[in-house]
Each structure stands twice: as C-alpha cells, then as structure tokens.
Amino acid sequence: xxxxxxxxxxxxxxxxxxxxxxINKKGEIITRDKRKALAEEGKEKTISQIVESAKAVIEKxxxxxxxFQSILGIGIGSPGPLNTKEGIIYFAPxxxxxxxxxxxxxxxxxxxxxxxxxxxxxAAALGEWWIGAGRDVNNLVLFTLGTGIGGGIIINGEVLHGxxxxxxxxxxxxxxxxxxxxxxxxxxxxxxxxxxxGVVRRTISALKxxxxxxxxxxxxxxxxxxxxxxxxxxxxxxxxxxxxxxxETGRYLGIGIANMVNxxxxxxxxxxxxxxEAKDLLFNPVIKYAQKYALKASIEKVKIVPAHxxxxxxxxxxxxxxxxxxxxx
Amino acid sequence: xxxxxxxxxxxxxxxxxxxxxxINKKGEIITRDKRKALAEEGKEKTISQIVESAKAVIEKxxxxxxxFQSILGIGIGSPGPLNTKEGIIYFAPxxxxxxxxxxxxxxxxxxxxxxxxxxxxxAAALGEWWIGAGRDVNNLVLFTLGTGIGGGIIINGEVLHGxxxxxxxxxxxxxxxxxxxxxxxxxxxxxxxxxxxGVVRRTISALKxxxxxxxxxxxxxxxxxxxxxxxxxxxxxxxxxxxxxxxETGRYLGIGIANMVNxxxxxxxxxxxxxxEAKDLLFNPVIKYAQKYALKASIEKVKIVPAHxxxxxxxxxxxxxxxxxxxxx
Numbered sequence: 200x201x202x203x204x205x206x207x208x209x210x211x212x213x214x215x216x217x218x219x220x221x222i223n224k225k226g227e228i229i230t231r232d233k234r235k236a237l238a239e240e241g242k243e244k245t246i247s248q249i250v251e252s253a254k255a256v257i258e259k260x261x262x263x264x265x266x267f268q269s270i271l272g273i274g275i276g277s278p279g280p281l282n283t284k285e286g287i288i289y290f291a292p293x294x295x296x297x298x299x300x301x302x303x304x305x306x307x308x309x310x311x312x313x314x315x316x317x318x319x320x321x322a323a324a325l326g327e328w329w330i331g332a333g334r335d336v337n338n339l340v341l342f343t344l345g346t347g348i349g350g351g352i353i354i355n356g357e358v359l360h361g362x363x364x365x366x367x368x369x370x371x372x373x374x375x376x377x378x379x380x381x382x383x384x385x386x387x388x389x390x391x392x393x394x395x396x397g398v399v400r401r402t403i404s405a406l407k408x409x410x411x412x413x414x415x416x417x418x419x420x421x422x423x424x425x426x427x428x429x430x431x432x433x434x435x436x437x438x439x440x441x442x443x444x445x446x447e448t449g450r451y452l453g454i455g456i457a458n459m460v461n462x463x464x465x466x467x468x469x470x471x472x473x474x475x476e477a478k479d480l481l482f483n484p485v486i487k488y489a490q491k492y493a494l495k496a497s498i499e500k501v502k503i504v505p506a507h508x509x510x511x512x513x514x515x516x517x518x519x520x521x522x523x524x525x526x527x528x
Numbered sequence: 529x530x531x532x533x534x535x536x537x538x539x540x541x542x543x544x545x546x547x548x549x550x551i552n553k554k555g556e557i558i559t560r561d562k563r564k565a566l567a568e569e570g571k572e573k574t575i576s577q578i579v580e581s582a583k584a585v586i587e588k589x590x591x592x593x594x595x596f597q598s599i600l601g602i603g604i605g606s607p608g609p610l611n612t613k614e615g616i617i618y619f620a621p622x623x624x625x626x627x628x629x630x631x632x633x634x635x636x637x638x639x640x641x642x643x644x645x646x647x648x649x650x651a652a653a654l655g656e657w658w659i660g661a662g663r664d665v666n667n668l669v670l671f672t673l674g675t676g677i678g679g680g681i682i683i684n685g686e687v688l689h690g691x692x693x694x695x696x697x698x699x700x701x702x703x704x705x706x707x708x709x710x711x712x713x714x715x716x717x718x719x720x721x722x723x724x725x726g727v728v729r730r731t732i733s734a735l736k737x738x739x740x741x742x743x744x745x746x747x748x749x750x751x752x753x754x755x756x757x758x759x760x761x762x763x764x765x766x767x768x769x770x771x772x773x774x775x776e777t778g779r780y781l782g783i784g785i786a787n788m789v790n791x792x793x794x795x796x797x798x799x800x801x802x803x804x805e806a807k808d809l810l811f812n813p814v815i816k817y818a819q820k821y822a823l824k825a826s827i828e829k830v831k832i833v834p835a836h837x838x839x840x841x842x843x844x845x846x847x848x849x850x851x852x853x854x855x856x857x
Contacts, residue, residue, distance in 0.1 A: 361793025365826040368790040461697040464690025496609050497694040
C-alpha cells in the first residue's frame, strides 16, 4: 500500500449507531469504528462522539501507515432534512435536540479536514451505485425498508437532490388515496402499508378483526409485542395470515416500485434495510407485482435486487460523497 | 436579421395535426406550417406530410433570407414509445400502422439535414423550460392533461429519458390501488381519474347513480355526448355535481403532483393541455390539494403554473432538442 494513495472517510450518523470507515479510492475498507450513539444525551454528546469516532479511525489508519494528509475528506451520511451545500442538518427525528446544526462547519473546525454532508438514504444509494449492487448501472432507485421507508435516486451516476435537497421521499408516495394514516399526517402513503411498522399494524388489525395466527401464541396474547420479523418467521412456518400479510406487503411494494419505474425508468431497483432479511419470501411477491403494475416497456429489463453493502452502505456512500463533491468520481 | 445566424426547425407530430416551426436560437418563431394529419391514410402518407410541411417551412424561410445551410437540424416531437438515440418510433397509438419506424433515417435521407427524435411530452417540457413557464428554473415536471395524462421531467436542465426512453409516464402512477381501471390495463392510475376521459367517466357514473345536473339537459339525455369541457361549463354555471367533479379532479391531480414533489422535489410543476382552459376552476383545487398531500418541506416553494407556449410547445421543444443534442443549449 503506497502512502501517497488517497483515502476517504465516511461516517454513518444514525440514531442507534455511529459507523466510521476509512477506505481507499476503490472502496476497500482500511479501518472501521462503530459505537452506540448516545443520542438521548443530546446534541453536544453526539457531536463529540462523531469527533471521537473519526479520530479513532484516523489513529487506526496511522498505525497502518496512512498519514492524516492523505485523507481527502470526511463524508457524513445523516438523517434529514438537511442542506447538502451548506452542510446544515435542519432537523433529525432520531437525534433529539438537533435543529439547524451546521455540522459541516463544526466538524471542519474540530477535525481540520473538509467535511461533506449527505442524506443517509442518498448516501446508501450512492454507495450501492459505487461498489455495491448497482456498480454496473447508472440509473437506480434504492428503497430503505425499516421502521419507515426512505429512498435514494441515482440518475446518470449522480444523486438526485432536487431543488431543496428533499428529493426521494418515496415512502410518502400516495398509493391509496384516503387510505391508512401515515406518520407524516397524510393518508395512503407507501410507508403506512409496507414499512416494518405498516406490516405490524396490518397484522394486528387483522388479528383484532378475528383472524387466526400462531403469532397470538408467540407473543402470549400481547399483540403489541409483534414485530415484522415475527410475521416473516410465522409465514415461513406456513402461518396462513402471515403468508397473506407478506404477499400483500410485496404487493404494496410492487405498486411503489411500479410507480418509480413508470416515472423514472431506472435500470435497477435496490431494496435495503432490515426487512430484506426475509429474502425470497418478500422478493418473490415484490417482483411479481412490480411486473404486474408497471408499464411493460418500462419494467421489462429492470433488475429488482437486494442491497449488497449491508450495514456499511451508509458510511461507504458517505465516503463516496467526498469523491463526488471533489470531482473524483 | 443576419443570414449567418443559425436556425432550427421543430416539428410536432400528432395524430390530429402536424405543426412545423422555423425558429432562431432565441426561440423566436420565423415561419410556421400547420396541417391536418391524415394519419388514417397510413404511415407513408404521414411521412410525406412531414416532409412537405418541413419543405414548406424551409421555403418560407428562404423567402425571408434564411438559407437552408443556416438551419442546424430538425427536431421531431413524436408520440412514443420510441428510441431517442436511434430515432426509431416503436409504436404510436394515434398513428395507425406505425411500428418500428426509423423516422430519423427516413427524414435525413429525404431532407438532407440532421434529424433528432424526442417524445412529444418531453419536447413540450423542454420547450417550456427553454423559453416558456419554466425559463427561470432548472428542475420541473410538466403534466399534459388531455385524453390521457403524459409528462416530461427536466432535471438540472436536461430531459429525463430513463434507461430505455420511457421515463415520465406519470399518468400511469397508481394513486388508488385497485381503483378505477385505466386504459393501460392497470387499476388506479392517475389517468383513469384525472384525464379528460376520466372526468367524463366519473361524471357519467355519478349521473347513472342518480346525481342531478344541468348536463343531462345540455346533451338532451345522450350522456355519451358529455365532454370534459361541458363539465367545466356547467361547473362555472354553478352546477353542484360538476363543481364537485371538478374539485375531485383537482384533488386527484393534487395527489399526483404531491407524489412528484415528494419523489423529485422540483422547483416547478407545469400543467399543459386542453384541460387547463378551465383556469382557476382547476388550478385552485389542484394547488390546495397538492399542498395538503405533499411533505411541507418539499412543496413549500414549488410553483404550480399553466404552460405558456400553448399549441407551439411541442414544436418549440422539438427544436430545442436539436440545440440540446448538438450541445448548443
């Protein structure tokens, strides 16, 4: 490894964990730091955790012969809404007390290295485009399927930010007007149906209406303890209700994907997040219904695939942001 | 006018009319030819009509001192699906007998000038971006509201084509899964609700269910004669059913716009096509519901406006395609 090579850092700032990576320009991970985010202790604490994590990675890199000077910059993948140009986080639901935080300026002063901010789902999409599932395509849409549904859109190899950095809120696409109430206050959003929260909600609702399922026993009648994972587990065991719920989840996601395919005609759809652990149980109906609902000419060559980079996608994409903004990618 | 200036031609190829324009690089119209398309007489007839229309415009230009050599190329705005790079029209619902027609090659041979093909709604969006309603913005979505609903998307000043030239089929975005059947075969598309056809269909359906309206008298009980225009006329006269239908049309369009705003975060939404003649009657509910259904951060600065270029949008945008492909715009 040549000391003259250039390196980049990516930090994935989440409400649960802070993951920092030092990687080379091929995307290979040199060193890594992961620590539990103490978000509830407030903004100052989280910022000092970011600084400590960055310093830990820099120090580990130094032990491998990588000088501080050879690190091009730090990319931060952060929950939003935020301002990518000025590096300000306006607000972050999972980071209590964060409001209009000029994170770029704060970190540049503390770390003395250029810092670039990117929305976390955008960063994940960029990471998958760079060295993940989308490395051979230039137009893709990534869906992050977790508690909510987020997204990142890559068009001609560039992240779509939109006019005010709020593009790709694909979880809030309305697929059933006047349907289920979403956390955002609107009715009928994809997220209300097909996020992990949506899956649990539809399951509990069916149970309350009298549907039978082994889930009731699994949670000892405490329906509130049902998780999305349990629904998949029960479906795998052949539970009729959970198989139906899972088929319907695939159908809702298929509609969301069909809409994105009809609107953007991407080459690839990448599904990421905890829910994809269900594998074929989820992907089979998703692919079936996306093909059913999209225009044939638009969907026929589209690949619908799982993300490749797992937990590291956000941090790798954050690092890729540095290369993008510096014009190296 | 200097003879050394460069000029461009744009042709809007429709199932009803063929409009050809010779314009200068500022978008000012120098000469124009409009003729009724004899599409039902078949492909060869329509192609010779295009050639004649182009030659008529070239001839009129010559009379104004514009040499053939000073014309940079011809852009064709055509119904699709089509291949913009190779200039092939795969299929066109309103042009009987058109299948895999290499229009670019055919016209280049007959006219001896470079020809560029663009989807008609994309061309209209590009025209509005260049010198129309969107001339001061770089990110916009245009909805064409007619018999069907089409669209064009401009991102960072470029037409979004997608992976296989089928992007911006925004009329087939599903807004009410398992809702009204659309012409495309899928249920719940925006087009099934909010196109002129959708408006008429919802109105007739309400009348058949017993709703009262002055429309019944206007068409002498021949409900099949109801048009979208009549619905607006009756609404303007205070007809209760038609006012409600129009409010609902605005609501459906508001949902479609909210989805586009949440997905792309454009700076402007432009509505074009025959339906916008209803003016405030349509725009007022459209704006109200778009604001209701979209994420606040995404919609708050978005302008929702009527198209400026009217009938010429397609041909002007087709001409702009020449400048774009030649790298002059």
